[in-house]
Amino acid sequence: MTVTRESSALISLEMANPCWDFSQTSLRTTWSSTDGVYSLTVTILARLRSLIVVLAVVVGVGAPVRAEQIQTKRITITVSAAASLSKAYTEIGKQFERTNPSIKIRFNFASSASLVSQIQSGAPTDVFAAADVTSIDKLLATGNVTKRPKMFARNSMQLVVKPGNPLRISSVADLPKASVISLCAKAAPCGSYAATVLSRYGVATPESKISRGIDAAATLNAVSTGDADAAIVYATDALIARKSVLAISIPVGKNVKASYGIAVVRGSKNSKQAEMFVSYVLSPAGQKVLSNFGFLAP
């Protein structure tokens, strides 16, 4: 595998080289022998010398710019947030940076379950915002979070199908009609919420019909750009994708209350700035953005 990656990277660089058609020279000497990849690498590297020089110049030019940045030092905080928050949080982040020009926010969006294992294995994170309470409870148990999370939003699930609804699915009870159903990975909050909805309907869906998305966004994409017939996703994500999918609401009695929690991660070097971001999310300004993106008040 290493060999593969290496040659792939080198050949991609070769494409940027004006004299990239190396068919005449390099390959003739290389693949014929059994140590093909190695000598291919050597040959291509030799021909890339000029490119490397150019790269070195570019990096050199970049250096003074970096020195300037150090003078007006901005503190960067890392916010790891559930994938379903990506649109709303990006907007909140922009507003927060405008009101606090000395702080820069770096977002890390993934499924809450992935983020938990990232934080537990020591990924530098200042704030964690999850799509459920259990994810933060796990971090409380391992001591990665010390204070109880603050609830900042609520969400629910919706059924989405292809535009025009070719299979005439009108509720979760019709899901057996679908040949491929897209659901979140079991460990992700949206996966367990979907499982709850399915069990409240008493609908049995065999695993052989379920394609597991790695997070809420990927799960929805399987219907909006892929060929999956239906998906159970967050109402907020269905709202964002309303042009490419048809959303069918799930009655409150069979739906779930997805509560979103936020907490500062222990060991954050910028806990003051992290607390500021948490307060901003809970402030009327932050709550307004969340409600614009379809989230309910906590």
Added chain:
Amino acid sequence: MNNVSSRTPRFVRIGALIGVVFLALPIVGLLKRVAWSTLWGQLTDVATRDALRISLYASVCATLLALVLGLPLAWCLARMQFTGRRFVRALVLLPMVLPPVVGGVALLGAYGKTSGLLGGVLESLFGIQLTYSLSGVIIAETFVALPFLVLALEGGLRSIDTKYEEAAAVMGAKDLTRFMRVTLPLLKPSLVAGLMLAWARALGEFGATITFAGNIQGRTQTAPLAVYTMLESNPEGAYALSFLLVAICVGVLVGLRDRWIGGASQ
């Protein structure tokens, strides 16, 4: 041998050592995480077995399909002069440099049932749906593996002196005989190298597969997808499967060591 190694400067040797550690450390780290006592149980779990079966089957099929498509392509690129040759060559290299997820989206654009150029026709005429099927996995893996085979074969074909083939032709060998008895034996080292690279790429494929063929356990979930999916829900299973993938790859490398790893030094 001794003379040569004493002439190797110390910093080169230290650099090489760092390189070795850099490559070995993640493998050691993986082995450390494997729960050996439950390994067998994890590997015989249904999800793991399904994923392995699908991965091995699809990667071998993809390699064979890449061979069928790649050999004529490499032949033309190596031995023909035609307009648009550079374009074809760029097209062949493209899946190699493209992020695999983009490859998956592109495949949806071509063979997707609802949005694809050809997918709708395939579905209505033949009732074939590639997305979310094992064939889809094979298509996605072939798409990313083909360039490796074409590059290797093209290089091999260029290096063969055509006078052997000409001599065979003069002696009356037909096209097929000439190919089987002259070209193929000369091409063998490049062919083995190309098949290896293509198979390894197909086996490790993730992005194009999950985008185009989905992640259905027992149907389209390959070993890399299973590792990623299990990482949160069943980490022990994920490490066990990762270990097995490493073992399979090492096994194949060792099996081919004569013509691949150590061959050059002799």
